Amino acid sequence: MKPGVHKLTDEEYNALEAARWSNVRKLLDCPAAYNYALNNKTESTSAQHLGTLVHAMVLEPETVAWRFVEAVKVDRRTKAGKAAWQQQLLEAEGRQLVNADTWKEAVILSQACRTALDQHLTGWEDGRKEVTVLGSLYGNAAKCKIDLIVDYQVWDVKTTRNLSPRAFTNACYEYAYYGQLVTYTKLLQQFEDVSVGGIIAVQTTGAPIAHVLEFSERARALGFYQHDKAWSELAVCRDSESWPGYDYDGTLEAPLWWSP
DSSP states (O other): OEEEEHHHHHHHHHHSSBHHHHHHHGTTTTTHHHHHHHHOOOOOOOHHHHHHHHHHHOOGGGGGHHHEEEEOOTTTTHHHHHHHHHHHHHHTTTOEEEHHHHHHHHHHHHHHHHHHHHHSSSTGGSSSEEEEEEETTTTTTEEEEEEEEEETEEEEEEEEESSSSHHHHHHHHHHHHHHHHHHHHHHHHTTTTOOOEEEEEEEOOSOOOOOEEOHHHHHHHHHHHHHHHHHHHHHHHHHHOOOOOOOSOOOOOTTTTTTO
16 A cells, blocks of 8 residues: 555554564563564553443444444353353454443543533544544554544544543553554644644543543653654664663662662
8 A cells, every 4th residue: 555644444444564663662671572462462451451342432323333333131150141242243243242331421421522522622533533644754664553633633533541630641651642642643744733732531440531632842852752762773773673672771770760
C-alpha cells in the first residue's frame, strides 16, 4: 500500500508491514522488549476488549452491530455451558463476543465520553474518525490509526482505571501517551497540516467520569521527547542489529525519592 491517509479495517491495518507506536514505545526503556514484542504476540486483556468496544461505541457506533455481539452468560465450567458458548461463537459469525457485564459498562462509559465531547469539543461529530496513516519516521516505515481529527487537531480516546490528575498523568508517562499523540501528528503532517490535540479520557473504576484534555505546552514537549527518543533508538538498533536490555551499570540504586 502506498504511503498516505487511508480508511482501513482493523484487519487491514494490522496486516500493514510498518512499525506502530504501541511497540516502538518499548524502546524508551528496553530495546529487547521491542524486539520480543515483534516476535511474540500476546492475548488481548479484558481491559483492552472493553477499550475497543468503548472506542467503537463513541467513534463509530454504526459499526458495533457487525463487529460485536453481546453474549448470553453461561457457565463454561459445565458441559452444557461449554456447548452453549460454542453455539454462541458459531452464531456470532466472526463478531467479537462480549459478556453482558462488559457490554453494560461500555455503554455507560461511551455515553460519558460522548457527553464530554458534546460539551467541550465543538464539531467532534463531524470530525474524521479511525483514520489510518502510513508513512515513515527516522527511515522506518511507520503506521498509526488516529481516533479523531477535529479542526486540524489529532485526538485519542483512552480508558483508564483512575482519572485523577496525578494518577492519569503518571499513566500517560508510563504508557507514553504523550509520544503517541506526537507520533500520530508527525505521521499525518507528512500529508496534511495538523497539530497535536489531546486525549478524551474516561474512568473505568468507580464513577464513569470523562474529560476532554488538551495537551499543554509541557505535555507537547514531553511528547516530542518520547517520540524522538523512541524512533531514533529504533533506527540505531536496526542499523546495528543490536537489541540491548535495560540500562544498568551493574549496581542497584535506592529509589530517587528516598533519603536517610
